[in-house]
Amino acid sequence: MKNSIIGYYSTKFGELWEQSLDDLILEAWNGILAETKIEKERIDAIFLGNMLGGVVEHALLLSAHVAELTGLQVPVYRMEAACASGGLAFQNANEYVHAHPGSTVLVIGAEKMTDSGAAEITRALATAASTDEQAVGLTFPGVYALMAQIYLAQYGYTEEHLASISVKNHAHGVLNEKAHFRRYVTIDNVLESPYVAYPLKVLDSSPISDGAAALILSSDQALVKQSRHVVSVLASELATDTISIARRTRLDTLEATVLAGRKAYAAAHVTQADIDVMEVHDCFSIAEILALEDLGFWEKGTGGAKAQEMSTHLKSGGNLIVNTSGGLKAAGHPVGSTGIKQIGEVYLQLTGQAGLRQVGKRTHGLAHNVGGSGGMAIVTILGV
Amino acid sequence: MKNSIIGYYSTKFGELWEQSLDDLILEAWNGILAETKIEKERIDAIFLGNMLGGVVEHALLLSAHVAELTGLQVPVYRMEAACASGGLAFQNANEYVHAHPGSTVLVIGAEKMTDSGAAEITRALATAASTDEQAVGLTFPGVYALMAQIYLAQYGYTEEHLASISVKNHAHGVLNEKAHFRRYVTIDNVLESPYVAYPLKVLDSSPISDGAAALILSSDQALVKQSRHVVSVLASELATDTISIARRTRLDTLEATVLAGRKAYAAAHVTQADIDVMEVHDCFSIAEILALEDLGFWEKGTGGAKAQEMSTHLKSGGNLIVNTSGGLKAAGHPVGSTGIKQIGEVYLQLTGQAGLRQVGKRTHGLAHNVGGSGGMAIVTILGV
Numbered sequence: 077m078k079n080s081i082i083g084y085y086s087t088k089f090g091e092l093w094e095q096s097l098d099d100l101i102l103e104a105w106n107g108i109l110a111e112t113k114i115e116k117e118r119i120d121a122i123f124l125g126n127m128l129g130g131v132v133e134h135a136l137l138l139s140a141h142v143a144e145l146t147g148l149q150v151p152v153y154r155m156e157a158a159c160a161s162g163g164l165a166f167q168n169a170n171e172y173v174h175a176h177p178g179s180t181v182l183v184i185g186a187e188k189m190t191d192s193g194a195a196e197i198t199r200a201l202a203t204a205a206s207t208d209e210q211a212v213g214l215t216f217p218g219v220y221a222l223m224a225q226i227y228l229a230q231y232g233y234t235e236e237h238l239a240s241i242s243v244k245n246h247a248h249g250v251l252n253e254k255a256h257f258r259r260y261v262t263i264d265n266v267l268e269s270p271y272v273a274y275p276l277k278v279l280d281s282s283p284i285s286d287g288a289a290a291l292i293l294s295s296d297q298a299l300v301k302q303s304r305h306v307v308s309v310l311a312s313e314l315a316t317d318t319i320s321i322a323r324r325t326r327l328d329t330l331e332a333t334v335l336a337g338r339k340a341y342a343a344a345h346v347t348q349a350d351i352d353v354m355e356v357h358d359c360f361s362i363a364e365i366l367a368l369e370d371l372g373f374w375e376k377g378t379g380g381a382k383a384q385e386m387s388t389h390l391k392s393g394g395n396l397i398v399n400t401s402g403g404l405k406a407a408g409h410p411v412g413s414t415g416i417k418q419i420g421e422v423y424l425q426l427t428g429q430a431g432l433r434q435v436g437k438r439t440h441g442l443a444h445n446v447g448g449s450g451g452m453a454i455v456t457i458l459g460v
Numbered sequence: 461m462k463n464s465i466i467g468y469y470s471t472k473f474g475e476l477w478e479q480s481l482d483d484l485i486l487e488a489w490n491g492i493l494a495e496t497k498i499e500k501e502r503i504d505a506i507f508l509g510n511m512l513g514g515v516v517e518h519a520l521l522l523s524a525h526v527a528e529l530t531g532l533q534v535p536v537y538r539m540e541a542a543c544a545s546g547g548l549a550f551q552n553a554n555e556y557v558h559a560h561p562g563s564t565v566l567v568i569g570a571e572k573m574t575d576s577g578a579a580e581i582t583r584a585l586a587t588a589a590s591t592d593e594q595a596v597g598l599t600f601p602g603v604y605a606l607m608a609q610i611y612l613a614q615y616g617y618t619e620e621h622l623a624s625i626s627v628k629n630h631a632h633g634v635l636n637e638k639a640h641f642r643r644y645v646t647i648d649n650v651l652e653s654p655y656v657a658y659p660l661k662v663l664d665s666s667p668i669s670d671g672a673a674a675l676i677l678s679s680d681q682a683l684v685k686q687s688r689h690v691v692s693v694l695a696s697e698l699a700t701d702t703i704s705i706a707r708r709t710r711l712d713t714l715e716a717t718v719l720a721g722r723k724a725y726a727a728a729h730v731t732q733a734d735i736d737v738m739e740v741h742d743c744f745s746i747a748e749i750l751a752l753e754d755l756g757f758w759e760k761g762t763g764g765a766k767a768q769e770m771s772t773h774l775k776s777g778g779n780l781i782v783n784t785s786g787g788l789k790a791a792g793h794p795v796g797s798t799g800i801k802q803i804g805e806v807y808l809q810l811t812g813q814a815g816l817r818q819v820g821k822r823t824h825g826l827a828h829n830v831g832g833s834g835g836m837a838i839v840t841i842l843g844v
Contacts, residue, residue, distance in 0.1 A: 174559040320528060452536070
């Protein structure tokens, strides 16, 4: 028996100066209750994705924050896997619901990042890199810049190829009322934006955002039956890899993505050809290209050219549309929330609730969430 | 079908200047493989308890550290619930093994605390308290000092009653070769030690420690059958409570402990009378008294007198022996490891491997791990 997602709510993503971490959790909680109209006493356990609560908000034991805000005393599991914290919370929740047939759980991601200065948040994000590599000054954009340099050199692409990803995702973000950025950018805008770490520029990079997102996951068949919008979780699989990029044999692929993808396709009994809509982890433009290749949609090394074709653009009429939410790039990247938002966006698409950014054909969707520079990857496949 | 613990390994707890966080994880990993003689490829998933990696060691995404150190690419779940991180990792692992019959998982706790100065580590630990309460200067010893003040005033006890807990646990710690402190203290030593937060003194308080501990949990019946030392996990249950102590109706009880205990007794089909040996969360002397009351062994308000009787001392010949490891007080409290060490100590006792501190009658044991000031409690019951 597959578990079902029966509701989704997301706060606005962005620079939410007026909301604290607890405020964001509370809005997502109230939002998901209003959306699903379920009584809070039906929640058997809560899974929380958050990366930086301890580091920048001086708040650990967030489980007890959640207990206080919800008024529940049920198990609350806080998961941390850097930018994959949300996907990990979902993946673990899916295991839990399998262990407890008939149960209903809340999966919530929340992150408050904009209370910190740029230097502080850059240092905080760098904790997801090897401590040895941090020590020699490698920041997080630096890690992905190394991947981009190798990719461009090895397969003969230019920064313009990378820029296509940002142009597409910004165009999608315009259609998402919850997105951090809702404006079009052009190839020239991207190319003219300042370098963060060569060859990656500001407009190749996802922003620092605040936001929370929540899902209800259930195997309570009576509850599922009475829910208006339901999708099945066909698979949610994860794989890990070394923390040090120096220990990897290749930098033009994230092996954790390859492994998690293979496990997910096998568990879901689907192939790439079945997937209609997909959210992938585009923390930097290069990451979306690697993801499409590593998940088996594009052959290794062809992604630069494929990106330029924009066949995954909503307006392309193509049969695989990627990052309709705007991706991390335009929808924003409140790290612990991202993995939940990705699954939520696929849920909205598969249930026909995606409004202006609704894709046409839609029976299967995939969400792909990455921790660090590929130390963890989670692939979740949903179907209706 | 109950899951089984088939092996346990702990590093020394203490001020381990020569070992990094990764070194501790690696020692625990090599130790548990040597102890159980299982091939590492049999590990299907890893559950890691760690509180402060991000805050004091600048290391998040510890899942990828574990992947690199073990050479495995399996799911690695990092759980954080302050001082209950280890117990939470175990509790979640137990759910996972139920979801995957025939699976075998590693549960590991690791914490590196002594690289930081006293002020930094005090601030870091305070992140497990409400941010509002932190903001007005309430430190972690301060929270437990409030509980102790109320308890002593309400039930007519003195600091001497509290001191009995430390005297007993230090006596046990002398017998534990892995303990942080291996020396006897007297009631006078405790009473003469400096105040940390009135009425709690240095010798009422658990120390800042480094250390790691690991368990193998399995439902692979062939593997369990060939293992030399096996105990069954009869129950592992958790409950949560508010982060703010101001929101609690009483401060002489931890409601999360009461709830988790009730759930665990019911799930395990045992009563307090069945328990022979127990590790409880004595982060401060008052906490052990509250734990024994909240878990239903001592009537509320009688714990001060009971503590003074020392009926839970190994040398008492009593039928319930508490904190044979030395507890957090003497064995040390590397926070993410504590919950694993508690379960590990009960495992050693039930399998007759506790050496000099071995209790006599032993069929059932209990481990009790608390996060923060009771925002989370986990109660695990083991049996042979």
